[in-house]
Amino acid sequence: MASSGSGYDLSPTTFSPDGRIFQVEYASKAVSSSGTSVGIKCADGVVMVTEKLLGNKMLVGGSGRRVHGVDRHMGCCVTGLLSDGRQLVSRSRSESSNYEETYGIKGPPGVICERIAGFAHYFTMHGALRPFGATVMVAGFDEDTKEYSLHMIEPSGVSYRYYGCSAGKGRQGAKTELEKLDLETITCEEGLKQAVKIICQMRDEGKDKPMEIEAGWVRDGKWERVKDGKVSEIEKICKEELEEEEEDMEEDE
Amino acid sequence: FFIMTALSISNQGMSYAFNSPESTRLKPGELSTGTTIMAVPFKGGVVLGADSRVSTGTYIANRTSDKIAQLSEKIFCCRSGSAADTQALTDYVRFYLQQWEVESSRPATVKVAAHLMRKICYQNKDNLSAGVIVGGWDDIEGGSVYNIPLGGTMIKMDCAIGGSGSTYIYGLTDALHKGGMGEGDTLDMVKRCISHAMARDGSSGGIIRTCVVTKDGVKREYIPGNALPYGP
Secondary structure (H helix, E strand, O other): OOOOOOOOOOOOOOOOOOOOOHHHHHHHHHHHOOOOEEEEEEOOEEEEEEEEEOOOOOOOOOOOOOEEEEEOOEEEEEEEOHHHHHHHHHHHHHHHHHHHHHHOOOOOHHHHHHHHHHHHHHOOOOOOOOOOOEEEEEEEEEOOOOEEEEEEEOOOOOEEEEOEEEEOOOHHHHHHHHHOOOOOOOOHHHHHHHHHHHHHHHOOOOOOOOEEEEEEEEEOOEEEEOOHHHHHHHHHHHHHHHHHHHHHHHHHO | OOOOOOOOOOOOOOOOOOOOHHHOOOOOOOOEEOOOEEEEEEOOEEEEEEOOOEEEOOEEEEOOOOOEEEEEOOEEEEEEEEHHHHHHHHHHHHHHHHHHHHHHOOOOOHHHHHHHHHHHHHHOOOOOOEEEEEEEEEOOOEEEEEEEOOOOOOEEEOOEEEOHHHHHHHHHHHHHOOOOOOHHHHHHHHHHHHHHHHHHOOOOOOOEEEEEEEOOEEEEEEEOHHHOOOOO
C-alpha cells in the first residue's frame, strides 16, 4: 500500500477524493506491523494465540500481556499498539460489567463487541482524536444460547464474527493455513496446537527478533488464559514438527 | 419463605395486612390496587391471575380494572400497591425491555424483565409502594415467575402470590400447589385461590382476570363476580 495521502491524510475527519479515510487505513498499518495473532472458533470453544515480539533480553517473560480477560465468560487478544489496545480492553470490561448490572445476565459477546466497535468507531470521526492503532479479537460464550463465538474489532470500528481470523504481520499466510483446517470438528486442544503452529510457520527465524507466545481460550463456558508453561511446551512440539516437515519436503525434492 | 414483620399501623385504616403495600406510605387519596395477585409456572408456560378492585379508602374507584400488564409479547406483570407507582414501573420496564430486544436481536427473557423491574424498585425503594410479580414464557427457561415485593428483592418462585389478599391464602396455596401440574390444573388452582382471597380481603374483589402464556401464545380470560369458584 504505497499511496501517498497528499493532504487528505492529516485528520480522520477528511475523506480523500476516492472516498477513503487515510488515518483509519494508517491505523490498520500500525496493526499489521505487529506480531501475528490467530483466533479459531472450535467445536467446543474458542482459542486465541498471539506472538509477542520481545524488545530486548532484559524483558521479563510474561509481562506486557496481549491476552486479557474481559469477564468470566469472555476474553480478548490485542494486536497492534499495546497501549491503544489496553484502552479497548478497559472499555470492554466496563461495558460487560455495566451490562450485567443493568440486565442481570452476562452480556452476549456479540452485543458487547458491537458496543466496543461503536466506541472504536467514535475515534474515527472526531477532529481532536485519532483512531485506535489496535485490533481486538474477542472470544466469548453466550450463556443463553450456549454458543461460543469469535469476533474481531478493527481500528475502523467494524466488527465481524468469525470461524477463524488473523491479524498482524503474518495474517495473510495465517488465513490461508486456517482455511485448511476442519473448523467444524476441531477441539480446543487441537485448535491451540494448530494456532501455535501457524504462528511459528509465519515467523522468519533469521530476521525476526526473539518472541514469546501467549494464548487464551473460552471453554466450558469460562474464559481462561492458557498457562505459559503449557504454551511453551506446545511451541517446542510445533517447532519440531515443522522442522520434520521441512526435512521431508527437502527429501522429496 | 415469608417472614412476617411486626404489624405496621395502617395510616388510613384501609388494611391491616402484614407488610402489604397499602399499609405503608400511600398518600391520602392515592389509588391503591388493594389486590390479590398470583402467578404460577407450569410445564410449558405460566398462569397469571389477579382480582380487579381498585380502591381509595372505602370507595371502589374501579371494580373491573386490569392488573395484569404486558411487558413484552410473552412477558406479563401483576401489579399490587399504589396504582400510579406500578403503572409508571411497567411503562419504564416495557421501554427498557424493548430496547434490550432490539440490541440483542432476540425476544425478551423473563429473567431480564424481572431484573429491570427489580433494579428500579430497589433504587427507588424510598419513594415507591409497589409489589409486582413478573411472569412469562421465553425459549431459554420456558415458563418462569419472579416475585418482587416491597423493597426490591427478586425471588424466582414455583408459585408466587402477592397483594393484601395474599395473606389469607398462604395456607391454601401451600396445600393446593404441587409440582408437575399441567395448564388446566394450574389455571383452576389460580382461580380457586384468588376467589378465596377475594372472599376475605376487603381490598380485593370484582372479577378474576387470568392470563395463560405458552410458546403458542397468550390467552386472556375473566370470570365474572357472580360466577366465582368460591365466595358469598
